[in-house]
Amino acid sequence: GQQLNQSPQSMFIQEGEDVSMNCTSSSIFNTWLWYKQEPGEGPVLLIALYKAGELTSNGRLTAQFGITRKDSFLNISASIPSDVGIYFCAGRAGDSNYQLIWGAGTKLIIKP
Amino acid sequence: DSGVTQTPKHLITATGQRVTLRCSPRSGDLSVYWYQQSLDQGLQFLIQYYNGEERAKGNILERFSAQQFPDLHSELNLSSLELGDSALYFCASSSRVVSGANVLTFGAGSRLTVL
Numbered sequence: 001g002q003q004l005n006q007s008p009q010s011m012f013i014q015e016g017e018d019v020s021m022n023c024t025s026s027s028i029f030n031t032w033l034w035y036k037q038e039p040g041e042g043p044v045l046l047i048a049l050y051k052a053g054e055l056t057s058n059g060r061l062t063a064q065f066g067i068t069r070k071d072s073f074l075n076i077s078a079s080i081p082s083d084v085g086i087y088f089c090a091g092r093a094g095d096s097n098y099q100l101i102w103g104a105g106t107k108l109i110i111k112p
Numbered sequence: 113d114s115g116v117t118q119t120p121k122h123l124i125t126a127t128g129q130r131v132t133l134r135c136s137p138r139s140g141d142l143s144v145y146w147y148q149q150s151l152d153q154g155l156q157f158l159i160q161y162y163n164g165e166e167r168a169k170g171n172i173l174e175r176f177s178a179q180q181f182p183d184l185h186s187e188l189n190l191s192s193l194e195l196g197d198s199a200l201y202f203c204a205s206s207s208r209v210v211s212g213a214n215v216l217t218f219g220a221g222s223r224l225t226v227l
Contacts, residue, residue: 099160
């Protein structure tokens with residue numbers, strides 16, 4: 001079946017550092033979504049990507065839809081304490097499977 | 113507030129019992145999705161409904177069932193509960209059948225603890 005690998009699994013960073021995480025799939029996707037989940041809450045959409053090569057920003061967050069259509073990355077610049085949480089990627093493959101495939105998440109922890 | 117309402121927020125019950133989780137989708141959304149998230153795990157897709165009809169099934173156990181009512185709210189029924197069913201259960205909604213063409217909006221979740 002379709003698989004989506006998200007890395008890293010967790011990140012310990014200092015406040016002010018830039019963060020980068022990515023997702024790769026075993027098949028071609030035509031949609032990539034990035035969500036953030038804070039403790040005790042549901043995931044919230046950060047960025048949606050619909051075209052290969054698309055680069056989209058949302059404040060300090062930037063995400064790109066890979067040219068191969070099999071990967072996507074999310075960058076966070078100048079991290080702040082409220083960036084902590086779990087970041088999930090999700091993608092929809094180019095076949096008739098309508099369901100989103102989810103990554104396992106990247107847990108972002110900011111070192112005091 | 114995402115506009116997706118889930119109740120109850122917390123639920124504690126015993127093994128062997130049955131519970132019902134409720135979800136009201138965002139106004140105008142016709143699709144409802146149920147996800148399970150166990151401790152420190154990712155999101156496991158359970159089932160999707162669109163305008164009252166089941167559209168897709170994921171890794172949903174036979175002990176679990178769901179339905180979507182004419183007013184578009186949905187209920188997830190979990191029966192013969194086991195310790196391993198303890199998890200966060202999320203409902204999400206979207207306005208189209210094809211989830212990838214539109215994004216999912218999640219509720220705050222129902223935390224189920226089975227003792």
